[in-house]
Amino acid sequence: MLTYHSLLHDQARLQLSRTPRTLPSLQIMRKPSSIEDYCFDDFVIFGYDPYQNIKAAISK
Secondary structure (H helix, E strand, O other): OOOHHHHHHHHHHHHHHOOOOOOOEEEEOOOOOOHHHOOHHHEEEEOOOOOOOOOOOOOO
């Protein structure tokens, strides 16, 4: 019988079995005079290599 706890353990086991990948880096492309002047394009992420998501049921 599948239960929430058995699925949770399978998901945790899968997460823990994954080899850690190199961490990504963040580069700030410009430095405005105020923190409020930053925009989305001011930030670039390099080396982001995520694993495929781990699917999980949502309880009702």
